[in-house]
């Protein structure tokens with residue numbers, strides 16, 4: 001066992017014991033070696049279902065078992081051919097079911113892997129994001145607020161760091177962490193304040209730690225068996241379909257029993273009727289439905305991934321289609337998050353900054369003339385604060401042209417300035433560097449002692465630096481809030497009291513910048529006296545000397561504007577929620593077309609003073625919320641939900657998690673988002689882009705419509721199958737289909753065509769319709785009617801074709817076989833025609849039937865399988881068929897076409913082809929500017 005415990009060791013001791021360097025971390029080769037020795041950093045998982053179990057599971061269905069039993073009996077009675085064929089069909093069916101479920105399962109697992117956590121690790125001197133499972137003992141891990149701790153760490157640095165450890169200790173109040181050794185040997189976990197435990201999360205501040213235990217060796221590993229991660233992947237729709245499936249089984253069974261009894265009453269042999277009944281039950285029960293739903297969902301999810309939206313919770317795919325409001329962050333989601341300082345203001349002087357991007361060349365112009373900063377004390381101070389109170393760096397990288405593309409002006413090797421860190425801070429680093437204030441020029445003079453990290457409540461950040469034996473506080477942040485902590489201002493080179501007149505000047509300058517869509521940050525400082533306290537931010541962030549303002553542009557994303565228009569047409573309201581200034585927010589909202597005429601904006605301050613009732617009254621007319629704190633987001637979500645909206649809400653910070661959880665669709669940022677927000681979210685945007693949300697909504701709507709399409713197809717087909725038999729038995733006719741034919745129809749129609757519908761293209765006006773209601777039943781918008789009416793028609797027409805053939809030449813010995821063959825062909829053809837009708841909510845004439853290649857292929861192969869059964873000599877006795885002549889084919893085609901075309905023509909004439917009132921166009925007219 002460990003001689004001295006980890007928490008008792010000093011940092012040097014730690015480094016030595018773990019043979020790791022605290023400055024550069026492990027080397028890559030050392031890490032690889034340790035990984036091989038000690039295994040991956042993961043908690044062992046529960047068992048997975050094996051493919052064989054999955055395959056055998058296909059046979060556990062009750063009706064299938066009955067059918068197997070019946071087959072066995074008919075085998076024993078000498079009907080070998082029948083028995084073998086039925087078994088073969090059952091096995092084929094099982095293979096199909098297995099493939100469907102296997103695919104579904106595999107995609108679900110791939111989904112889970114996508115949301116696997118990453119850790120920021122220092123290796124060979126560079127901090128990189130690695131999969132958390134690659135961590136080894138001795139790795140140095142960098143933690144920020146919102147991170148989930150990836151292994152057990154002994155902290156070696158902690159800045160106002162708090163961790164929430166309830167998963168481990170049950171204590172929900174975050175624990176303050178430090179990096180000093182603790183003398184006591186035996187301590188409860190909650191008191192080990194210099195250890196960060198795997199699975200707990202950093203709620204505030206930042207830290208650095210060295211990995212002391214990984215995987216099952218961690219404290220979390222010890223209790224891993226206790227935590228069962230049973231996140232439901234079943235969607236509400238799947239749940240309802242399961243319920244529906246049970247009802248359908250009962251209905252199918254009851255009808256089957258009626259069919260069997262009626263047949264026996266009319267003098268059919270009981271054994272024949274029994275086998276026909278069982279086959280009918282097997283065919284009519286839509287056992288493939290759940291798997292096809294899962295596949296449609298999973299394939300849709302994969303299409304979303306291609307469009308950079310990662311679904312973490314499958315149920316949200318459905319909810320996406322219902323979204324009626326998107327509440328989006330501004331910075332980085334609606335804007336590019338490429339900040340450039342363009343304006344500087346100090347002691348009443350307004351200056352422009354030249355230069356572009358992160359390239360540190362440019363200068364300051366005051367009324368058109370370059371400013372000399374050497375003798376400009378306030379300006380130098382401003383730049384020093386900008387550079388010191390900053391964690392961002394930038395560098396020049398060589399970018400090679402894309403080798404796959406043509407070498408030209410746009411695709412040549414070139415240098416690019418790239419940024420590491422927060423873009424807001426990056427813009428300030430670049431500004432300072434343009435005027436020669438770089439970390440190099442400051443290095444010997446100023447040394448950072450402590451950092452009080454930025455958080456979205458205070459909206460500012462401070463650092464404590466030592467300078468020529470003294471200590472200096474540098475603070476930057478949202479000016480309106482920073483000013484409240486300032487007692488003085490640097491004005492014309494002198495520190496003077498911050499009077500209300502001077503404050504008014506600062507406010508006016510700030511508002512001028514904000515109105516032109518600039519993000520405004522203020523800078524302030526204070527010289528600490530020797531015995532001034534400096535433990536907490538409250539102690540240092542007061543009595544500050546205000547220095548000046550910087551204004552930076554952050555251009556809107558081009559795609560965002562378009563996406564917002566799409567949303568408006570789709571009946572979805574876009575709301576901007578930002579920590580930025582109200583005027584900046586309004587200006588950018590204007591550029592993006594978020595705010596309609598008569599729309600309002602609210603500030604966090606106004607929001608705080610409102611009661612829930614007042615907020616409810618305002619929430620529909622408000623399009624911009626500015627200077628909000630994370631807790632405001634939760635109120636906004638709740639208010640919108642009370643107004644009956646289905647809310648999608650984005651967030652990145654740790655404090656956004658409650659709002660994201662409360663939203664109907666919580667959305668986290670893939671790039672800037674924290675682990676905590678990602679875990680709370682249903683959807684992660686891997687490009688942080690607003691347009692991606694809209695793409696996901698579009699996919700969500702498409703997936704739902706596809707599910708409706710194949711439900712419609714499958715159920716109408718099954719209704720047709722049952723009714724064909726039902727009507728025949730009631731009418732006292734012979735069996736229109738023999739058991740093997742029933743099973744064959746089921747095999748060739750239910751499998752591939754239904755799956756192909758699941759990946760059908762969306763209808764063109766998908767995003768021109770209002771979101772559907774979350775409470776809507778899957779059968780609404782006339783789907784139930786369509787299923788029943790088409791089902792009845794399929795049954796009637798199949799039986800009609802059967803009957804017409806039957807009465808043609810009553811004396812011919814092959815008469816019945818021929819009629820059955822006609823019925824068989826009609827039933828298959830009717831379904832294969834009907835499948836195209838299912839693609840459109842209007843009629844078959846509405847869409848190009850060749851558009852869905854998979855469907856065309858599926859239908860062709862089903863057609864071939866049917867023709868094979870009719871025309872291949874040795875299959876004819878097995879399937880009890882005869883080749884059909886031209887006259888019969890004409891009958892088959894007409895009878896099979898009627899259900900689809902009759903209704904299609906009917907709906908064209910009846911006007912349902914026009915946009916129906918239950919799905920009207922959005923009120924885009926009233927929402928447009």
Ligand SMILES: Nc1ncnc2c1ncn2[C@@H]1O[C@H](COP(=O)(O)OP(=O)(O)OP(=O)(O)O)[C@@H](O)[C@H]1O
Pocket residue numbers: 328329330331332422424425454455456459460461476477478479519520521577578579580581
């Ligand atoms: N690194 C930082 N240091 C100091 N102040 C900052 C920093 N980043 C942002 N601020 C200030 O805090 C304000 C709010 O920032 P916050 O990150 O909460 O929201 P945002 O990024 O502007 O908007 P959004 O919520 O849309 O992402 C900014 O307007 C800015 O004035």
Ligand SMILES: [Ca+2]
Pocket residue numbers: 283284285717718721745746750
């Ligand atoms: Ca069927």
